[in-house]
Amino acid sequence: MHALYPLKFEPILKEKVWGGKRMSSLLGKNIDHLSNCGESWEISGLTGNVSKVRNGFLAGNDLSELIEVYMGELLGEKVFDMHGHSFPLLFKFLDADDDLSIQVHPGQNMAMERHGQRGKEEIWYVVHAEPSAELIIGFQEDSSEETYLKHLQNNTLKDILRTYKVQAGDAFHIPAGQVHTIGKGLTICEIQQASDITYRIFDWNRPGTDGELRKLHTGEAAEVIEYKAGEHKINYPDTPNEPVELIKTPNFTTRLLSFYQNLELDYFFVDSFVVYMIVEGSCTISCPGFSDKLKTGDSLLIPAEINAIKLTPDHSCKLLETFISNQA
Incomplete structure (x- = not known):
């Protein structure tokens, strides 16, 4: 196979x-x-x-x-x-x-x-x-x-x-x-x-x-309906070139990656598929035997068996990274 x-x-x-x-x-x-x-x-x-x-x-x-x-x-x-x-x-x-x-x-x-x-x-x-x-x-x-x-x-x-x-x-x-x-x-x-x-x-x-x-x-x-009032806006730091967690619940974890340098990501311990959604800019994604271009509006599913990913931005790129965590 x-x-x-x-x-x-x-x-x-x-x-x-x-x-x-x-x-x-x-x-x-x-x-x-x-x-x-x-x-x-x-x-x-x-x-x-x-x-x-x-x-x-x-x-x-x-x-x-x-x-x-x-x-x-x-x-x-x-x-x-x-x-x-x-x-x-x-x-x-x-x-x-x-x-x-x-x-x-x-x-x-x-x-x-x-x-x-x-x-x-x-x-x-x-x-x-x-x-x-x-x-x-x-x-x-x-x-x-x-x-x-x-x-x-x-x-x-x-x-x-x-x-x-x-x-x-x-x-x-x-x-x-x-x-x-x-x-x-x-x-x-x-x-x-x-x-x-x-x-x-x-x-x-x-x-x-x-x-x-x-x-x-x-x-x-x-x-x-939940009638109790609450705050729903997510306040997150503007930290480039490293993942910034937006949310982590039992259902999914989503992080923002805003980068202008090459990123190497290790998903060995994640044991989940990972999805990228490009929200600004563009980049090249590569892993052994694979390379492709991603631009604003593209989405990509990385199978769980792939552990090492490299991202190379064209100037700069922002993407949302989502997976299912081991625990919330």
């Missing part, structure tokens, strides 16, 4: 009523066939949206087929033991030319009980922000289901939610149960548990791509 190598996948592009054109202008995606591209699913194992390899001898094979054949060599032994043939994470770019719906995702227990899927914890990294762009996560102060439903009924829900003014480079943690939305003028990198369960709370009375108002999930949402 041939040795594994770092894998690129064909992006799965999604038409969204709130989408725009920056997926092409900023991230280099071919969106000519879409009017408003809102999402690029970079690496996905979800049914109906399974990513296909686009480089090397495995080109044309999908991620599920690779897991079936390579198992722990691809995912990492501990990851395979825990998740089996199900790829545990989902990697996306999002481009909002209009406000997304206000929404919430259920946690692990409720998601499994209701839908037979994982919960949805996620992290956002802002790739691009127009002036005055903002997003919403959680409540301004501790709230309650009664207060939430009253404001929802009165179309004043935004008045009690926490709004963040944002700029490129900002990062946010969104645990399951947090009410949230992305505002217009933002291009975001989203890393999350592999789940596509969304409870839509308010959609600005806007029709969907089919001309009909999209379904709301008021009752389901009220049962899973």
